[in-house]
Amino acid sequence: MTTTPTPSTKPSTSPGKSLGLALLAALSAIPLAGCRGERTDASPRQFFPDMDKQQRWDPQEASDFFADGRVARPTPEHAVAFASAEFDVAAHADKAWAEGYMAERAAMLKDNDAVYTGKVVESDGFESYLDAIPVTVSREMIERGQHQYNIYCVACHGFAGDGAGMVGKKWSYPPANLTGEVYRDRTNRQGKDGYLFETILNGVWAPDGTNKMPGYKHALNEMDAWAVVAYLRTLQKARGSSWEDLTPDQQAKLGRPTPASASPEAGATEGGNS
Ligand code: HEC
Incomplete structure (x- = not known):
């Protein structure tokens, strides 16, 4: 073990110094507290004016800096537009x-x-509309869908997808029961994966332009939307399935069901909607 000399245990700040610091902190809090919640029409204070007002050009702007009078520079000769080059994945080392x-x-x-x-x-x-999700569905994807569904859809459609979310109950339009037959049946327009995908991104609009459900394009990209579709399918399966839907392997794994657990829907009324 190496012995390092211990520094003398003198307090690093003298009492006078810490009093000064406290005073400084108190003083600097005054202007901050003074600004809170106040409105003013005066121009904002600029602490770094050169960051607020930088020299820059906008696209397509004119400029007398370049001889041709344009800001946009011509594409260099032999430049290749992004992603337009041939690319052979199989031939790549990595x-x-x-x-x-x-x-x-x-x-x-x-x-x-x-x-x-x-x-x-x-x-x-x-x-x-596409009948089925056009990308490979994996467990991770479904989990991603669940994560996003629980953030963006649960408030209205509820954790079970039945349309009984806390916001949904008070929303101007009753949210759809996403586990209902309309959305299960792929021969039906509204039951197609492509339709669900589009609804997630664009929302639901009445013919008169009223927005009944907001779209989630701002928050979910296309891959997220497919993931949510995949999760909706699992929600549907989780609700309306019976013991007979399981493969013999799955049945063996779970053991013999008691009559009550055999059919989760038994005795329950179908939560009707649209
Ligand atoms: C603010 C409430 C709200 C949120 C949040 C919401 N929805 Fe909806 N959703 C509705 C309402 C209301 C309807 C029913 C519109 C109607 O009357 O046709 C609906 C309908 C739907 C439909 C059926 C559309 C049709 O044309 O039949 C789908 C599918 C759907 N929502 C999926 C989702 C998904 C997935 C999310 C999350 C990304 C989501 N919704 C988030 C309110 C909401």
Whole structure:
């Protein structure tokens, strides 16, 4: 063990110094307290004016700095637009990196209509909603969906998805019961994954333009929206399923059910909505 010389145990601040510090702290609190909650039409104080008012150019602005009078500089010769270059993932030495790069690139380009709009163009030229989630569903994805659902949807639609959230009960329009048959049945327009996806991002609008449910584009990206769709499907399964829906393996794992636990819906009335 190395012995380091202990510094002398003199207090680092003398009593006079700490009194001065306390006074300084008290004084500096006065202007802060004075500003709280007050409104003024005077121009704001600028402590760093050069940060507030920086020299900059806006896009497309004119400038006499460059000979051509434009701020925008011409693209250098042979420049390649982002993500337009050929890229062979298989040929890349670092596969994980290459796949990550391609995922990032796809997210930026959004050139997959199915994934980013939830719709496909049919042979007749009309768009229709996708029946199923167009990306691979994983456990992590469902958990992500649950996390986002519990933040953004629970207030109105409730933890069970039945539309009985605390805000939902007082909302001007009754929130839909997302575990109801309308949203389970994929042969139905409102039961398609693409429709649910679109609702999450754009909300629900009445024909007269009234917003009945806000959209969540500002908070959820497309991957989040698909994750929420996946979670909605698990909520539906969790409510309306019976012992017979389980595979023999799953039944064996859980053991024989008591009559009451065999069917969670037994005796319950269907929470009706829209
Ligand atoms: C502020 C309350 C509120 C929040 C939060 C909310 N919704 Fe809704 N939602 C509603 C209402 C109200 C309706 C019913 C609109 C109507 O009358 O058609 C609805 C309807 C729906 C529908 C059915 C749409 C249709 O056309 O049938 C889906 C699906 C849905 N919500 C999903 C969600 C999801 C997922 C979230 C979270 C991302 C969410 N909602 C958040 C209020 C809300």
